[in-house]
Amino acid sequence: MADFFFQPKRYLITSALPYANGPLHIGHLAGAYLASDAYTRYLRLMGKEVVHVCGSDEHGAAITIRARKEGVSPQEIVDRYHALIKETFERLGVSFDIYHRTSAPIHHETSQEFFRNLYQKGEFVEQETMQYFDEEAGQFLADRYIMGTCPTCGNEEAYGDQCEKCGSTLSPEELINPRSTLTGSTPVLKPTKHWFLPLDKYAEWLKHWINTGELNGLQLHEPADWKNHVVGQCNSWLDAGLHPRSMTRDLDWGVDVPPEIPGAEGKKLYVWMDAPIGYVSATKAWAADHGKDWKIYWQDPETQLVHFIGKDNIVFHCLIFPAILNAHGDYVLPKNVPANQFMNLEGKKLSTSKGWAVWVHEYLDDFPGREDVLRYTIVKNMPEQRDSEFTWKSFQDANNNELVGNLANFINRVLVLTHKFYQGEVPAFDPDEGFTGAFDPDWPSYHDSEMLLMFDHLQEVSRALREFEFREALKRIMELSSMGNSILQYNEPWKTINDDPESVKVVINFSLQVVAALSVVVRPFLPFTSDKMRTMLNMEPIKESGELVRMLDDLAEGLPLLAAGHYVEKPEHLFTRIDDKVIQEQVDKLNQPETTLTENEFSGEPVKENIDYDLFSKMDIRTGTILKAGYVPKADKLLELEVDLGFEKRTIVSGIAQHYKPEEIVGKAVLVLANLSPRKLRGIVSNGMILTAEDAEGNLVFVQPATAVSPGSTVK
């Protein structure tokens, strides 16, 4: 491990690009950004050369669909959220060297260069298919942008991928009288080409590289250093067999396929091709601003590349992006991808669409000056190996018991005593004077031996940070503070100051050394606190340029961190208690999600186009009673039902298995779309459809008649 760490000449750290269609919530911080920030700050404190890049991911279908819904341009959407996200990171003290965006011209150029390179090398597999083209709009139409008459049921509003009425899965060419939803014109079939990355061809070296760290005979990383769930997830994909994946889409928002390539017209890069390349373009933009050569960060084997991501991105960062980088040929591969798992909130999954989240920008508004409290709580509960949980109660406890009671209190005690006894000057002491140390209170200790023990402890903090064990590092930092409290307690300088003033000098001097060490080592996690501590200690602010490695060197040589006679300021409270009322307000706020949303956030599903009564009258909806219910084998979401419609009994397969148990729905009244064309689901012919409504939590519930009606009654 150590070998791999100390060899590289420089580090390139990337954090997952946030998707610019919503604000940041605490899950994002827990998944990637506080880990990457802590790691980057740590590397800087160790005097390493490091660049940390991030930026907004501004392409992809979700953004166009949202823009369409709100009636604004995609650019407006991404501008809004890019600005909000960037500002939120700054306010929280996440220290990217650059926060870029994928709509920037340099990103489009960079992505195109990648595509062009792979194209010219013949890496892509080209596949031509016939697709509908809107001549008025001048573009190929995604399946969803085509409507027409369903060949199965005659529904005139069927989409190119499926008919919402009868449920048939369609391809656009099957539609009768197809029309473009963009212009209403009749589209024509034209040949279109897409370029596939043949992942199947790369599977062998990817598997070898992931599991051994070797590529082309070179040892690139140590697989044992990768997290289990990361390697496991990769092998899961590899064992299932990789398939060629299209790197292009027929869309109107995104990076153009390089125009000189035949058939490029109207084609955009697949968002998962362009997004990781965003790391490269961000690095270029940073290098241009700082007079550096971006290439050494991506193309020199002595650069160590680390991707910080959440577990949902593992396959892209460990398989697809490395495949792209390797196919290009000039690029280094990631040394590690320390993906975190997910953080839940008060027992439930975070969800942007359900509004179940703590929005970071709102936190910063509600808790001014408490940036580090959120940082602390999230790192303390970081989902490093498994999913974890954020609760407001644990947030309050961490603040009141650990930050106030342990850390802030220790520092305050030491500085207060220094002023009380020595007018704020670090006391000189007799090195032969003993006192009670924290590590073994039964034996007298000495200043130099306690300093060495502290040195060992700090090295453990350093090791933990180096190995991405952020919770462990934070815990050990707090232990240091706790040991400081113990020493004060054991020696009781406020008592002994009169009859044994010499021992008090040692105790206070050592305690001040601990505070000085804390001001450095706390930095990766609590940067704002670090600044405040340095001010109180009357020390140079931390610039994150080798302070930690120098401090460790000094300690190894037996040098003090604060010289005798150095004046320290009078203390101020680093953290203050948070009362129940404030916490209760946040809990209440969670339970009224509408107040936490920005105005355009959730318009819900928009009302569909008007239809005639005629069309409605074609639907035959009947009341029914469920007679039998059972699970469908090999399907998690399906229940097979037998429903009494009065005139007959039907078999209906319904996707409600995660909302209802078979035994609890027998005998229930339901509404059934009775003339929906039969369709096979998992080998069972489903003859109709059960009508359900979705509640605020996303659960499906039956729609029923208000009072009992005999089965088979029509619904109008």
Place this chain on the structure above:
RNA sequence: GGCGUGGUAGCUCAGCCGGUUAGAGCGCAGGAUUCAUAAUCCUGAGGUCGGGAGUUCAAGUCUCCCCCACGCUACCA
């Protein structure tokens, strides 16, 4: 359903290649203390290590089966 990861004290988690009476923090109980933001320090209670079977002189740690959570994936008209 397939694959992956995890399931250890009330809560959050450590426990590496199997080896003495299974650990920490928080919470709880009792005690000490007052320099400090009713903060601190000490002591204690509390666990059949998801369940079952097996390998072994010895298993939380290895093997098999099952259960649960989460992720990816299939199925959701």
